[in-house]
Amino acid sequence: MHDIAIIGAGPAGLMAALGAARSGLRAALVEKRRDVSRITRACCQQLVMDEGYAGDTVSAGPGGISFQKAVFTVPYSGPLFAVTRKYYVSPGGHRICFDHGDGRPLAVQFDKGRLLKGLWNECAAAGVDLMPGMTAWNASDDGKAVEIQLTCSGRRSSISARKALLADGVNSRMAEALGMNRGRTHFVTTQCMVYTLEGVEDPEPQAMKSFMGGVYNSRAPIILYPHFGDPTRARMCVPRNKTEPARQVYEFARDKGALAPYMQQARIVKAAGCGLRAYSAMRQPGLGNALAIGDAAAFVEVETQGALMCGFHAAQAVLRELETRSGFEGYTRWWQRSFEFNGPDALRVAQGYALTPTYTDGELDYLFGLVEGETLPGSYSQYNTPKYMWNAILAHAERIAHERPRLLEKIGANMKLTINDTL
Ligand SMILES: Cc1cc2nc3c(=O)[nH]c(=O)nc-3n(C[C@H](O)[C@H](O)[C@H](O)COP(=O)(O)OP(=O)(O)OC[C@H]3O[C@@H](n4cnc5c(N)ncnc54)[C@H](O)[C@@H]3O)c2cc1C
Numbered sequence: 001m002h003d004i005a006i007i008g009a010g011p012a013g014l015m016a017a018l019g020a021a022r023s024g025l026r027a028a029l030v031e032k033r034r035d036v037s038r039i040t041r042a043c044c045q046q047l048v049m050d051e052g053y054a055g056d057t058v059s060a061g062p063g064g065i066s067f068q069k070a071v072f073t074v075p076y077s078g079p080l081f082a083v084t085r086k087y088y089v090s091p092g093g094h095r096i097c098f099d100h101g102d103g104r105p106l107a108v109q110f111d112k113g114r115l116l117k118g119l120w121n122e123c124a125a126a127g128v129d130l131m132p133g134m135t136a137w138n139a140s141d142d143g144k145a146v147e148i149q150l151t152c153s154g155r156r157s158s159i160s161a162r163k164a165l166l167a168d169g170v171n172s173r174m175a176e177a178l179g180m181n182r183g184r185t186h187f188v189t190t191q192c193m194v195y196t197l198e199g200v201e202d203p204e205p206q207a208m209k210s211f212m213g214g215v216y217n218s219r220a221p222i223i224l225y226p227h228f229g230d231p232t233r234a235r236m237c238v239p240r241n242k243t244e245p246a247r248q249v250y251e252f253a254r255d256k257g258a259l260a261p262y263m264q265q266a267r268i269v270k271a272a273g274c275g276l277r278a279y280s281a282m283r284q285p286g287l288g289n290a291l292a293i294g295d296a297a298a299f300v301e302v303e304t305q306g307a308l309m310c311g312f313h314a315a316q317a318v319l320r321e322l323e324t325r326s327g328f329e330g331y332t333r334w335w336q337r338s339f340e341f342n343g344p345d346a347l348r349v350a351q352g353y354a355l356t357p358t359y360t361d362g363e364l365d366y367l368f369g370l371v372e373g374e375t376l377p378g379s380y381s382q383y384n385t386p387k388y389m390w391n392a393i394l395a396h397a398e399r400i401a402h403e404r405p406r407l408l409e410k411i412g413a414n415m416k417l418t419i420n421d422t423l
Contacts, residue, residue, distance in 0.1 A: 002028045002129065004318050005148055005161035007136045007174050009036050011112075011304045012294025013167030014119035015074065015311025016318075021126035023319050028159055029128050030150060032135040037117035042194040042274040044225055044237055046083065046107040047305050050381040054306045055338025060108045065115075067309060074308055075122060078114030081228040083107040083208050086380065088221075088389065091213030091361040093258040094368035096389055100378030107208065107380045109228055112304065131159075139164065139177045141288040148174075163318045164290045167311070170276045172296035180287050180297075184279040192239045193246035196227065196270035200234040200262050213361045215257035217241050221356070222253045224262070233269075246273065257361075276300065281341050286328030291317065299341035306339065340383040348415070353386035358414055363407055370396045390415070 004020050006013045009031035017029040039045075047065065051057045057068040060080050066073040082105035088096040098106065124130060131150075138149040146164035150157045166174040175181055202224070210221040220239040227233035238253065240246045254263040278300045285297040293310040295301050302310060313334050321327030336342050355364060371392045379385045390411075393400075400408045 001145060002026045002159060002161040003322065004028070004163045004165065005030065005146065005159055006165040006167055007139075007148065008166070008168035008294075008296070009033070009116070009120065009130075009132075010167060010169055010294060010307060011116065011119070012296075012302070012307035012311045012314070013165065014116060014123060015308045016165050016167060016293060016314045017123050017128045017311075018119060018126055019312055019315025020318060021123065021128045023315060025319065025322075027128045028131060028161065029123060030131045030134050030136050030148065030159070032133070034133040036120050036132075037113040039113045039116075040272055042192050042237070042272045043112055043304070044194060044223070044235065045112045045304070046109050046225070046380070048303060048380045049105050049107055050379050050384060053381050054302065054309065054340065055334075056305075056309060058305050060110065065110070065305070065308070067305075067312070070309060070312055072312055074115070075118050076110065076115050077118065078111035079109075079228055081109040081226065083109065083206070083226060083380075084378070085204075085206075086208040086210070086378075088368065089209055089211045089258050090364040090368035091211075091215040091257040092365040094365055094372050096368055096371050096376060096392070097374070098376045098378050098385065098388070101375060104378060106378045109226070110304075115304070136168065136174055139174050139290070141178060141290060143288065146178075146289050162289065163321060165314050165318065166290055166292040166296045167294050167307075168296055170274075170295040170298070170301065172292060174290075175282075175292045175296050178287060178290050180282060180285075180290070180292055181279060184282065187278040187280070189275070189277045190240055191246055191273060191275045192237065193250070193271055193273045195236045195238065195250065195268045197234045197236055197266050198232060198269050199265035199267050200224070201265060202234065202262050205231040205234060211253065211257065211259050212355045213257055213364055214357055215252070215361055216249060216259070217244065217252045218249045219356055222249070222259065224259075281339065283336070283342075284332055285335055286332055291321075291328055291331060297335070298339065299346070302339060309338070310335075340381070343383075346383065349383050349386055353390055353415065359410075363404075363410075366404060366407070367393050367400075370399070 003025040005028045020027040064073045064076045085099045209224045223237040225235040238246045281299040282297040285292045293314045294307040317327035317331035
């Protein structure tokens, strides 16, 4: 029997397996892919550089990806590219600019395949029992150990471990099998594509841009990213909408609104997709002998840096749980205080501050036009950016009250706040 079985070799599972093996635990790592360096699931592969984001602050350099608070470094020797500016763009082309103004990056792009492969090799060197090409399809916990049912090319087997870490990602089959999704709210099931494009005509290709508006038939923004330092390529993240698949939404984006001028010569050279079920985050990610980590326990995503942190803390938690039975409790406290989606205003930010479909395209043009020419703080955080944006817009509250009083009422009602609370 293993001390610990980890299901899923994404950033969370790999980091956990490495930490566990280095602490002397007998660790098995089960992964359905045969080669973790081949990234087939959509991911924009950017680190969020906001200070204190998800409870820590990351930096990336030749030595690897470092975490200031938890004090650890993940080996990484692949390319890095700093994104120092981002825009929110209204349907008519009005832009809100986010930039630190001193060259500090908002986000750093990295090669996720290289990151995962590096960790995989470290796990091998540390003695992790690596099980690629193996899918976990069921699990049970008899109170003493967790038994995981596996399948590989039609052949079935199982492994047992004293503790299990469920790191199988956003649609975690293992969390479902062990009954850990009970009590979670299911918000939406959706699909997302990340396209690599050539031929995009962008006068500022190294800045990231989020295009908003009903014109694209998309509820979520369509995001155009740089492709490392290569000005001939770009990446675009496109969600599906209620009725049409992402490819259809891409065609709206190509032909309409402020995006159309960028896209006249654009062609897709690569595509990666993913389906995702968005649940509210687990309040208690531990149950019996199992702990769900990374996206498996999150509201949509912890992102790569969050997943690495989950893995780092989970390895320590398992060690303590085996010794004193207090490890999962300590991990839960860290989980609850670190991630913004566990905080009290996360839903308000995600829903009340949302721009589409709440506001019409004309309203977005008017509101974005108010702050065009200003530079807002450089943030990539999906929780802080909307706050900065609305604070900047509402600094013009008197003008809005004068010119568009109904719109100001609508904003207040959506935020369930009085304007004075926000300012
Ligand atoms: C469109 C999109 C864009 C994103 N952009 C970014 C970004 O710019 N920056 C960022 O940091 N994050 C981004 N993310 C989020 C990021 O991809 C995840 O948060 C992160 O990879 C989570 O890591 P994880 O280890 O928890 O799960 P995952 O990375 O999902 O890893 C889970 C692993 O488990 C394996 N697995 C699943 N089921 C089984 C099973 N039954 N048996 C065996 N193995 C299994 C999978 O093959 C996979 O290797 C994005 C996500 C999406 C959807």
